[in-house]
Amino acid sequence: GKGPDVIDVEKLEILAGEALNDEHYQKEWRGTKVVSVNRKLPMTDCYVAPCVAACPIHQDIPEYIRLAGERKFDRALELIYQKNPLPNITGYICDHQCSCNCTRRDYDGPVFIREVKRIAAEQAKEAYVTIGERSCKQLDTKAAVIGAGPAGLAASYFLARSGFRVTVFEKHDSPGGVVTHILPNFRIPTSAVEKDISVIKAQGVDFRFGVSGIFSIDELKRDGYKYIFISIGAEVTRKLQLDGDNDSVYDALDFLRSFNTDPCSLDPGRRVAVIGGGNTAMDSARAVLRLSGVERVSIIYRRTENEMPADTEEFDNALEDGAIFKPLLMPESFSKTGILKCRKMALGSIDSTGRRQPVGTEETEEIAVDTVISAVGEYTDLKILIGSGLKTGADGRLNVEQETLEADVENVFIGGDAFRGPSTVVSSIADARRAVTAIAQREISGWKDPDEYFSTGFDQKRQISEIFNKKGLLRPGSVSEKDEEAAENEALRCLECNVICDKCVDVCPNRANLAVAVEEKDGFHNARQILHLDALCNECGNCGTFCP
Incomplete structure (x- = not known):
């Protein structure tokens, strides 16, 4: 309906006050990464889904999410299989760079893309027969x-x-x-x-x-x-350079193999140190915490969390399971008395990996441990x-x-x-x-x-109308116990940026960017094209900041 003729200052002040504590405005969970693609966008037909661009196989993410949201799980899985023959595996353990580059991060958190893939793979039935032929x-x-x-x-x-x-x-x-x-x-x-x-x-x-x-x-x-x-x-695991006379040191790959095949054969004692900052280190820490008798597990890493190669999700999972993170430490020796001596490190200049390199200090720290698991890399x-x-x-x-x-x-x-x-x-x-x-x-x-032969059959006019409705709502992600409802909720959150983006239009305070509807017969692929009115632009930079 029609809005008020005058601004209600009292309500505005209440809204402004609530914004100071509202989690949607704080966005501490968002992190510092920028949602962007690694290529320059063209002058026309510039709509792109950052999730698709970030995915190594460029999976058709918005399309399969829409299909899953409509409970067309067989069609969604058929589309996934065009580029991904391991949907069940990646439905559980993909590092999902797609979600890390989801436009929804700037609203209320990323779409749970990997979860929707898992749901499609588990709910589909007839598709497996078709795909298998x-x-x-x-x-x-x-x-x-x-x-x-x-x-x-x-x-x-x-x-x-x-x-x-x-x-x-x-x-x-x-x-x-x-x-x-x-x-x-x-x-x-x-x-x-x-x-x-x-x-x-x-x-x-x-x-x-x-x-x-x-x-x-x-x-x-x-x-x-x-x-x-x-x-x-x-x-092949890289060898940990460790002096001392304590041979209670596991190779991470050997340890994980034994954990899967014969966990009862493992007896690491009460206190365990996992050396390394990659996903193998996180897996080792989480696995050893599940062994009987283990009371404390420390993840020892020579840099800090910011330089860690492990996926953020895997690191968080290790901490949630009870692992203790001890950064800026380099193990030097491990004695039979159970003392792991570590050199305290400081971060120096940026090295060839793009990370700040660890530099040894004059200080050391001693940690009492029964077993060391070496996870310093594989090749x-x-x-x-x-x-x-x-x-x-x-x-x-x-x-x-x-x-x-x-x-x-x-x-x-x-x-x-x-x-x-x-x-x-x-x-x-x-x-x-x-x-x-x-x-x-x-x-x-x-x-x-x-x-190239797969067609989703979407009605684009209906699709565009629904996308605009989604843009106007905050709808935090939630994992329902019912897969069908979870898929539907995430489909309602997906903004389908490759169909309608318009972020530069949305964030321009002067309305210097306009989205003009065009026809496909005019030679365009996108249904709308962005027109920049330079005379109205105050060069605030919002469009460049939010453009993927």
Whole structure:
């Protein structure tokens, strides 16, 4: 209805007073990261969803969230599978950079994107039958995948979906890589991993387990494999330089393997120190806290929380579980009397990693511990890769073409940890998709990515109207016990920025930015185009600040 003719100053003063304590205005939870994309936007058709741009596989996030919100879970999952063959796994453990770059952060908190993916994967039924069916003609071309971790699983799916005859060679007795063998089993149910693998097997992929970890590219080619995708994991732990005569020191990867397979064999004592600041350190701390008899777990890191490579979510989870964070300490020795001597550190200048480097001081601190778990980093064994027939450059890194991920041996591609070092599941999927795209384009004349044929069928006029209604409401995220309601709530929060953005219009105090409706026939993709009226601009910078 019509607003008041005059301003009610008393109500305005009450509103202003309440704003001082209202959590939506404080926004301490928001953090300091900027919601942005890593490329310059064009002059026209500038609408972009920052969540999609931040995702390594550029998942169609606004679209599958809308489908899930309409309880069309099968369609949502079909869309997810166009770019992500591990939706159940990533529904639990994706590092969700999408949510970290969600426009909703500037309103009332990010959309729970990963949660909606999990819901779609678990609520869908018929989609698994459709996805599991071969949709293209099978080729006579054989492809070998070395390693059944996330990158290898994703590559095998994409290759099989394109018609290749795929064989996966895995040294362990089951697929999944780090997700199955290293990740603590309380982080993801076994059923989620099995569900994703069952879909890949339904594509006709042949798995060979228990094979040697040593392989030869020449031998594979002699066996008829025209294309090879190498995706061995980062399974070698960096050695912790620690003096002293106490050998009660676990390698983090060995510890986590034992935690998953035989936790009763672990007896770390009452006091444990986990050394490191990455996700493996956080997993180790959370796992050891679940062992009988453990009373105190300290995470010792030479820098501070701001420089920590671990995901914020994983760090917070470790603290919530009871771990104690002890920053700016560098372990130096561990004695049989149970004393871990640490050098106190200070932060110096920025190093090559973009973080402030730790500098030793004259002070030390002694901590009483029974066991140390070393989680100071992992890497892929280059000797295996070089022994297979690959070569390294002068910098000691493998020679890999960055666009296609093809190595210096024809038709051999590499991805995941083997290419980039310890990486996330979704980054490994992105590598697999990039490599398989190059393979398919080389082998199949006129090949097109299957996602080009997917249509959501949305009514754009209705969509735009609903987006404007969503923009005017604060609707904090809430996880309902009922998945359908949770998906619907998050869909009502998603602003679908790739359809309507207009942030520069919303934040301009002088109305110097206007959104003009246009027709697709005029050559535009977006339904509205931004027109800047320079004469009205006071150069406050709001538009530049909030533009993704």
